[in-house]
Amino acid sequence: MNTTEYNIIVRQWGPHLLRFANRNLNNMDVAKDVVQDAFEVLWKNKDEIQAEKARQYLFTVVFRKGIDVFRKNKNNVAIEEHHYEIGQMAGFEKQISDKEFVKMAMDALPEVQRQLVLLRDLEGYDYKELEAITGLNESQVKVYLFRARKALKETITTMEAL
Amino acid sequence: MKKMIITRDNYETVMFGLLENEYPADVREDILQQIEADTFLKFEWGQWSKATYSEGLETYKHHEAEFIEGLTKKDNKGGFIYRMIIPMSMAAALALFFLVRSGNESSEVVGPTISKNQVNTIEKSNIEAPLELKPEKKTAEDKETGKFISKEKNINNIDVQYEEPVFVEVQNENTETIKPSWKQMVEDTAALMVKTALAQQTEKKSKYKVTVVHETMNGLAYENTEFQEKKYYTMADVMNHKDGISLSKFLSNPRSKVIKDKTTNSTYIEYLADDNSVLVLTISN
Numbered sequence: 051m052n053t054t055e056y057n058i059i060v061r062q063w064g065p066h067l068l069r070f071a072n073r074n075l076n077n078m079d080v081a082k083d084v085v086q087d088a089f090e091v092l093w094k095n096k097d098e099i100q101a102e103k104a105r106q107y108l109f110t111v112v113f114r115k116g117i118d119v120f121r122k123n124k125n126n127v128a129i130e131e132h133h134y135e136i137g138q139m140a141g142f143e144k145q146i147s148d149k150e151f152v153k154m155a156m157d158a159l160p161e162v163q164r165q166l167v168l169l170r171d172l173e174g175y176d177y178k179e180l181e182a183i184t185g186l187n188e189s190q191v192k193v194y195l196f197r198a199r200k201a202l203k204e205t206i207t208t209m210e211a212l
Numbered sequence: 213m214k215k216m217i218i219t220r221d222n223y224e225t226v227m228f229g230l231l232e233n234e235y236p237a238d239v240r241e242d243i244l245q246q247i248e249a250d251t252f253l254k255f256e257w258g259q260w261s262k263a264t265y266s267e268g269l270e271t272y273k274h275h276e277a278e279f280i281e282g283l284t285k286k287d288n289k290g291g292f293i294y295r296m297i298i299p300m301s302m303a304a305a306l307a308l309f310f311l312v313r314s315g316n317e318s319s320e321v322v323g324p325t326i327s328k329n330q331v332n333t334i335e336k337s338n339i340e341a342p343l344e345l346k347p348e349k350k351t352a353e354d355k356e357t358g359k360f361i362s363k364e365k366n367i368n369n370i371d372v373q374y375e376e377p378v379f380v381e382v383q384n385e386n387t388e389t390i391k392p393s394w395k396q397m398v399e400d401t402a403a404l405m406v407k408t409a410l411a412q413q414t415e416k417k418s419k420y421k422v423t424v425v426h427e428t429m430n431g432l433a434y435e436n437t438e439f440q441e442k443k444y445y446t447m448a449d450v451m452n453h454k455d456g457i458s459l460s461k462f463l464s465n466p467r468s469k470v471i472k473d474k475t476t477n478s479t480y481i482e483y484l485a486d487d488n489s490v491l492v493l494t495i496s497n
Contacts, residue, residue: 065272187277
C-alpha cells in the first residue's frame with residue numbers, strides 16, 4: 051500500500067471508523083484517539099497490508115482497542131448513569147424517537163454484542179467477516195447477535211411501556 | 213419453495229432470521245404473511261424490527277472532516293533526499309574542509325611539512341665540483357657568475373617549477389668536500405617526504421614553492437669557509453628560528469637534478485635558480 055492508497059482509505063473509511071468507535075465507546079474524544087491509533091498501526095504496517103484488506107484490518111484494530119478501553123473503564127459509572135437517564139426519561143417517551151430508544155438500548159448491551167450489532171448494521175459485514183474481525187467463530191457470532199437483537203427488542207419494549 | 217412455519221415456540225429464531233436476511237425472498241414473503249395474520253406475532257415482529265441500529269455518516273464526514281484529513285500522510289516521494297540533506301551537507305562540509313586544508317598543506321609542501329629535511333642554500337661556487345653536471349652547460353657558466361643569495365635582504369616569493377629529475381653520478385673525489393655535512397643532515401624520513409611532495413607536485417602539474425634559508429645569515433653559512441665548516445640549517449631550525457634564521461626565499465625557475473653519490477650512498481636534489489642560487493635537498497645517505 052502506498053501513500054496515495056493510504057490516504058484514499060483514510061478519507062473513505064475514516065468516517066465509518068469514527069462512527070463505529072463513537073457509537074461503541076459513546077465518547078467522541080476517545081473514539082478519535084482509537085481511530086487515530088488504528089490508522090497509525092495501518093501506516094506502520096502499510097507495506098504488509100494490501101489496500102483491499104485495509105478496511106477489515108482497521109475495523110479489527112478499532113474493535114480490539116474498543117474492548118481495551120471498555121476494560122479499562124469497566125468500573126466506570128458512566129453506563130450506570132446512562133441507565134439512570136433512561137429511567138428518568140421514561141416519562142418523556144413521546145418525545146423520544148425509536149431511533150433514540152435503540153441508541154440507549156445499544157449502550158446497555160455487553161461490549162462484544164454491541165460491537166457486533168454496529169458492525170453488522172452500520173457496516174454490513176457478513177458472518178465470515180465478523181468472524182475475522184472479532185476472532186469469534188461463526189456460530190458464536192450468530193449467537194451473540196441473536197442475544198443482542200433480543201436484548202435490544204426487550205429493552206425497547208420495556209422503555210416504550212414506561 | 214421450502215415452507216417455513218412460524219410458531220410461538222420458534223418465532224424469535226425466525227424473526228432473527230428475517231432481520232439478518234437469512235431467507236430467500238419467497239420464503240421471507242411467506243413468513244411475513246403468517247406474521248401478519250397473527251396479532252401476537254405482528255406485535256413481536258414490530259418490536260424485533262426495531263432491534264437494528266442505523267446512523268448516517270453525514271455528521272462524521274462533515275463535522276469531523278478536519279480530523280479525518282489530519283490522519284492523511286503527505287506523499288513524500290523526495291523523502292530519501294530530504295532525509296539525506298543533513299548528512300550530505302555535513303559530508304560536503306567535511307570534504308570541503310579537508311580539501312581546503314589539503315590545498316593549504318600542498319602549497320607549503322617543502323616548508324613546514326618537511327621540517328626534517330635538510331634545506332640549505334649554498335653559493336654555487338662552493339659546490340662547483342660536485343655540481344659539475346652534464347649535459348647542462350649553462351649550469352657551468354652560471355656557476356662562475358653566481359651570487360650569494362644569503363646576502364639578499366629582500367624576500368622574493370617566486371614559484372619553483374618542478375622538472376623531471378635527471379640522475380647524475382658524481383665522482384667520489386668531487387663529493388668529498390661536502391661529504392661530512394651531508395651525513396649530518398640526512399634523515400631517512402626526509403627522502404620519503406620529499407618524494408611525496410614531488411609526487412604530489414607531479415600529479416598536480418602546478419607550481420610549488422621551495423623555501424630557502426637566507427636571512428640573518430651574517431656570513432655564517434654562505435662564506436666559502438663557513439660552508440666548509442658545515443654550518444647548515446635544517447628546515448626545523450628555520451621554523452624554530454634557530455640562530456636567528458627566520459625567513460625564506462624562493463628560487464625562480466630553478467632546474468632540478470637528482471645527484472647520487474655512490475660512495476656515500478647519498479642522494480641530493482639540487483635546484484639551480486635563475487639568479488644562480490642553489491638549493492640542495494638531501495634526501496638520503
